[in-house]
Amino acid sequence: xxxxxxxxxxxxEYFPINTGFLRTTPLKAVDDVSFTIxxxxxxxxxxxxxxxxxxxxxxxxxxxxxxxxxxxxxGKLVGPDTIKEYRRRAxxxxxxxxxxxxxxxxxxxxxxxPLDVNKLYKSKKERxxxxxxxxxxxxISSEQMTRYAHEFSGGQRQRIGIARALxxxxxxxxxxxxxxxxxxxxxxQVINMFEDLQRQFGLSYLFIAHDxxxxxxxxxxxxxxxxxxxxxxxxxNELYHHAVHPYTxxxxxxxxxxDPERARASQRIVLEGDVPSPLHMPSGCPFRTRCSRATDxxxxxxxxxxxxxxxxxxxxHNL
Amino acid sequence: MAMLEVRDLHTSFFTPAGxxxxxxxxxxxxxxxxxxxxxxxxxxxxxVTAYSVLQILTHPGRIVSGSIKFNGQELxxxxxxxxxxxxxxxxxxxxxxPMTSLNPVYTIGNQLTEAxxxxxxxxxxxxxQRAVEMLExxxxxxxxxxxxxxxxxxxxxxxxRVMIAMALACEPDILIADEPTTALDVTIQAQILELMQDLQxxxxxxxxxxxxxxxxxxxxxxxxxxxxxxxxxxxxxADAIFYHPxxxxxxxxxxxxxxxxxxxxxxxxxxxxxxxxxxxxPAGCPFAPRCDNAMKVCLTGRAKEVRVGRDHLxxxxxxxxEGSERGVIRTDEEGQITAIDLxxxxxxxxxxxxxx
Numbered sequence: 064x065x066x067x068x069x070x071x072x073x074x075x076e077y078f079p080i081n082t083g084f085l086r087t088t089p090l091k092a093v094d095d096v097s098f099t100i101x102x103x104x105x106x107x108x109x110x111x112x113x114x115x116x117x118x119x120x121x122x123x124x125x126x127x128x129x130x131x132x133x134x135x136x137x138g139k140l141v142g143p144d145t146i147k148e149y150r151r152r153a154x155x156x157x158x159x160x161x162x163x164x165x166x167x168x169x170x171x172x173x174x175x176x177p178l179d180v181n182k183l184y185k186s187k188k189e190r191x192x193x194x195x196x197x198x199x200x201x202x203i204s205s206e207q208m209t210r211y212a213h214e215f216s217g218g219q220r221q222r223i224g225i226a227r228a229l230x231x232x233x234x235x236x237x238x239x240x241x242x243x244x245x246x247x248x249x250x251x252q253v254i255n256m257f258e259d260l261q262r263q264f265g266l267s268y269l270f271i272a273h274d275x276x277x278x279x280x281x282x283x284x285x286x287x288x289x290x291x292x293x294x295x296x297x298x299x300n301e302l303y304h305h306a307v308h309p310y311t312x313x314x315x316x317x318x319x320x321x322d323p324e325r326a327r328a329s330q331r332i333v334l335e336g337d338v339p340s341p342l343h344m345p346s347g348c349p350f351r352t353r354c355s356r357a358t359d360x361x362x363x364x365x366x367x368x369x370x371x372x373x374x375x376x377x378x379x380h381n382l
Numbered sequence: 383m384a385m386l387e388v389r390d391l392h393t394s395f396f397t398p399a400g401x402x403x404x405x406x407x408x409x410x411x412x413x414x415x416x417x418x419x420x421x422x423x424x425x426x427x428x429x430v431t432a433y434s435v436l437q438i439l440t441h442p443g444r445i446v447s448g449s450i451k452f453n454g455q456e457l458x459x460x461x462x463x464x465x466x467x468x469x470x471x472x473x474x475x476x477x478x479x480p481m482t483s484l485n486p487v488y489t490i491g492n493q494l495t496e497a498x499x500x501x502x503x504x505x506x507x508x509x510x511q512r513a514v515e516m517l518e519x520x521x522x523x524x525x526x527x528x529x530x531x532x533x534x535x536x537x538x539x540x541x542x543r544v545m546i547a548m549a550l551a552c553e554p555d556i557l558i559a560d561e562p563t564t565a566l567d568v569t570i571q572a573q574i575l576e577l578m579q580d581l582q583x584x585x586x587x588x589x590x591x592x593x594x595x596x597x598x599x600x601x602x603x604x605x606x607x608x609x610x611x612x613x614x615x616x617x618x619x620a621d622a623i624f625y626h627p628x629x630x631x632x633x634x635x636x637x638x639x640x641x642x643x644x645x646x647x648x649x650x651x652x653x654x655x656x657x658x659x660x661x662x663x664p665a666g667c668p669f670a671p672r673c674d675n676a677m678k679v680c681l682t683g684r685a686k687e688v689r690v691g692r693d694h695l696x697x698x699x700x701x702x703x704e705g706s707e708r709g710v711i712r713t714d715e716e717g718q719i720t721a722i723d724l725x726x727x728x729x730x731x732x733x734x735x736x737x738x
Contacts, residue, residue, distance in 0.1 A: 111567035112538075216656050246423040247594055248672075251638035251652030258649070273567060280640035280647060300645045317572035318642055319597030323620040326601035333576050334569045337537045 067099040068267045069123070069153075069235055074132035076115075076122045080342060089130075090341050092118040094291040096132075097368075100235070103261065105268040107282030107299065109275055109314070111338055115291040116271045117158075120237040123269065124153055136235070151181045154228040158240035160220035164212035170223055171208040174198060177230040197226040200263075201256065218249035225256065229264070238270045242277060254281060275318050279303055284374075287311045290341055290349035293368065297375035308377045310350045348380065356381045383454060384411035385588060386435070386473075386556060391448035393427075393434045402660045404430040404443065406612035414555065417582065417589045419603030419620070421596060421635075425657055427612035428592045432558045435590075436473055437465050453555075471501040474549035478561035480541035484533040490517075491529030494548055501552045516547040520577060539570035543577070550581065557582075558590045563598060575602060596639060600624060605693075608632050611658045611668035614687065618694030626725050628696035631669045667699065675700055691725035 074096045077089035092115045100106045108116045122129050125146060134141040141149050154177075157163035164173055171194050177183075184190040195205055201222040212220055221241060228236050238257065242250045254277065260266060272278045278285060279299050286296040287310065295308040306312050313332040320326055334353045339345055345352050351361040360380050368376040393405040405427040412418050420428045433439050435450055437457070450457040452468065477483040485493060494513040498504055504512060510529070517525035520543040533541055542562060549557055559578065563571040579602065582589055591602055599606055599620065606623045608616040608631065616629040627633045637651040655672040664670060670680040679699050687697040690705075705711040705722035712721045721728060 111569060218656060246657065247596075247635060248423060248638055248653035249656070251640075251650040252654075254640070255650055255652060275568065276640045276642040279642055280644065280650070303642065303645075314568060315642075317568045319571075319575070319595065319601045320642065321596035321600045321624065321636070321639060323600045323624050326597075329601075331572050331576060333572050337539055337570070 066101065068102045068104075068137060069100040069269075070133075070135040071099070071119075071123060072097050072133040072135065074119070074122060074134070075130045076118050076127055077130045082342075088342055091291050091344065092341065093122060096288075096291075096293050098286055098293065098296060100267050100269060102234075102267055103265050104284070105261065105270050105282045107278035107285040108269060108271045108288060109273060109278050109285060110288035111273065113338060113341065114288045115341075116288050117239050119288070120155065120239050120269055120271050124155055124237060125149070126155075151177075151231045152233050153235045153237070154231065154233040155237040155239060156221070156224050156228050156241045159244055160217050160224055161244075163224055164220055166212055169209050169211055170198070170203065170215075173212065173223060174208075174226045174230055177227060181231050183231060193230070197230055198223075200229065200260070201226045216249075217245050218252060221245060221253055222256070225253075225260070229260065232264075233266070235267045235269075238268050238272075240272050241270075243272060243274060250277070257281060275315065287314065290338065290344065292349055292365070292378065294350065294379070295375075295377040296368070297372075297377075301372070301375055305372070305375070307371050307375075307382055308350075308379050309354050309356055309381075311377075348378075385414045385453060386412040387449070387451040388431075388435065389449040389451075391431065391434055391450065392446040393430050393439065393443060394446050395443040397442060400661050403612055403663060404660065405434060406663075407448075408609070408612070408614055410607055410614070410617070412556065412588050412590065414588050415582075415586050416605065417591060417603045419591045419593065419599040419606040420609060421593060421599050421606060422609035423594060423657055425611075425660065426609040428609050429560050430612075431609075432475065432560055432590060432592055435558065436469055436475060438469070438475075467501075470497050470549075470554070471552045472554055473556040473558065474552070474554040475558040475560060476542070476545045476549050476562045479565050480538055480545050481533075481565070483545060484541060486533055488532075489529065490531055490533065490536070490544055494529070494544070494551060497548055498551050512551060513547075516551050517544070519550070519581070520544075520547045521573075522547070538566055539573060542566060542570075542574055546574070546577065546581070550585065550587075553585060554587060556588045556590065558592070560592045561594070562591075564593065564595070571598075578602070596624075596635070608635075611660065611663065613668065613684075613697070615669065615698065616694075616696045617687075618691065618696075622691050622694035622725075626691060626694065628690045628694065628701050628724060629669075629698040630673045630675055630700055631698075632696075634673075667697075677703070686719070688719055689721040689728070690723075692727045694725065 074093055076093040077091050079087040080090045082088045110116045121127050123134055136149050139145050174194050174197050178190055198208055242253050270281055282299045285299050285302045286293050289310050295311045306315055313334050316332040336353055339352055347363050347365055348361040351357040366378045366380045368378045371377050389409050391405055391408045395402040395404055408431055422428045434445050445458055491513055495509040498509040498512050514525045517528055522528055522543055563574050603620050606620050607614055610631050616632050627636055634653040638653055653672055658668050666681040666683055670676040685697045685699045687695050690696045690701050701722050710723040711719055714720050
């Protein structure tokens with residue numbers, strides 16, 4: 064048994080985009096990303112929309128076929144021979160609880176689908192018992208199991224999505240913005256549930272979100288992405304207190320704090336401009352067009368992740 | 383006299399399933415040059431309150447009763463022709479979703495000049511000039527080029543800037559911002575908030591900031607209204623709301639958000655249950671079914687809004703309970719509660735009441 068449950072090595076995901084007659088340009092959604100996730104660990108993945116964080120989550124699960132790179136799960140390379148077993152042991156919870164549940168299935172059938180696909184029961188009775196158990200785990204009562212998804216509130220739907228992900232007894236779950244569509248008062252319920260389930264079943268999470276307070280709360284380690292690259296990765300508290308990459312620093316300063324006095328005192332580092340289009344990536348460091356510290360060197364070569372403190376890596380030429 | 387006075391506003395949606403009381407007796411004042419924050423969950427009536435002010439409610443919604451006075455002029459029964467001189471001219475609005483609130487088949491320039499031509503005496507050439515000025519003001523580069531572009535050619539942050547430019551083109555007295563940054567990334571959100579703060583100082587307009595993000599409220603607002611199920615549960619200065627929350631709902635909201643400074647990873651304290659069904663409102667406090675401290679009285683009657691600090695009002699029975707335990711309730715001759723001095727900063731003589 065290896066120490067890391069999941070190891071991602073030089074993962075690349077390029078989407079071909081039609082840019083003219085018989086011409087395609089690769090959109091480098093994920094470009095050379097490597098990281099590991101330990102057993103029972105939560106790795107937070109943050110970044111702005113379009114930076115490739117959801118693509119990372121989906122490519123790891125082989126929902127998109129990786130252009131290049133390896134995913135090693137529990138010591139075994141994920142490939143055609145191992146994919147079936149891997150799909151059972153690695154699951155996903157989607158962002159939008161409204162579109163990720165089939166409107167024509169009852170809740171019992173939604174949660175039961177992974178059981179059917181993986182043939183995880185011997186009798187009908189065992190199947191329905193397992194469904195009841197799963198719904199009980201996420202706090203949906205047994206009389207609600209014959210209802211359809213539209214009869215539930217956003218928070219409840221997200222719980223159903225979680226029950227479905229748990230059905231095949233996975234060890235690893237990709238949580239793709241699971242709370243960003245929920246109200247503040249409901250968010251806390253779902254976050255607590257993720258934490259409880261992790262303790263109960265020893266789950267590992269890749270927790271993708273753009274809300275930095277939520278990510279910090281739930282993650283052991285955090286990776287920051289920008290335009291398909293991981294620019295900084297560190298233990299959660301270390302990242303918040305000793306961020307070194309200029310993008311991470313400005314990202315952290317941009318979070319509005321719910322404290323009027325500190326909000327008045329704080330100096331936001333406002334980044335100029337927008338994220339460049341991934342179709343027309345800047346040469347060298349992807350962040351240099353918005354970076355205040357950019358030099359000529361940044362335009363020439365793309366910086367690689369290097370250790371700045373134990374367990375703390377950053378990719379910047381000017382450290 | 384405040385610039386905008388909303389009194390006991392009731393707005394309902396008459397659906398086939400019954401009357402949905404989206405706004406249920408909301409009152410507030412807005413002075414010129416102030417930033418008022420309205421915070422609440424989805425379905426709390428914060429957007430409907432704003433739409434009622436502008437009377438842009440969609441069918442089957444309408445204002446049932448109440449009064450909205452802008453500079454002393456009553457708007458509720460003023461009629462469409464009057465409202466048309468107000469909307470976009472005196473009071474403008476920015477919507478949440480910059481993707482859907484611009485018309486995809488018209489150029490940016492076309493949409494920007496429309497408001498200017500409608501509300502001012504500028505001719506086409508001057509209107510275009512003004513549009514370029516506005517785009518420069520909101521920090522869009524190459525404004526002349528942008529005028530010829532369509533919304534799909536711009537990024538989310540740029541589109542929201544265009545929306546702001548459009549809303550401010552006629553120099554309104556009040557800008558209503560309905561979740562202006564919810565659809566945007568944090569770094570773009572920071573840009574837009576910074577821009578709104580700058581423009582507010584430069585142009586001196588008042589802003590009604592509607593959001594569910596307490597962080598946005600803290601960094602921008604002078605005064606805050608907390609709404610739940612169509613009613614105001616608490617109001618006061620930002621400092622009072624954040625440092626001395628009095629209503630149980632506000633307290634719950636503050637407890638349930640993870641803090642970015644919390645290194646210990648303390649367990650969050652969620653508000654239990656699900657948001658209220660507006661079709662079946664309880665007789666008592668609408669928050670009582672989810673409140674951990676709900677008492678018998680909470681289920682039968684609504685607490686009146688009472689002053690609990692110098693610039694701070696709250697409508698919660700727990701304040702009455704706490705007040706009587708600490709002996710800081712003030713009453714008038716008839717025994718009605720006039721104030722509860724929970725923060726200990728109220729001047730006895732100024733309030734005119736006496737300690738019980």
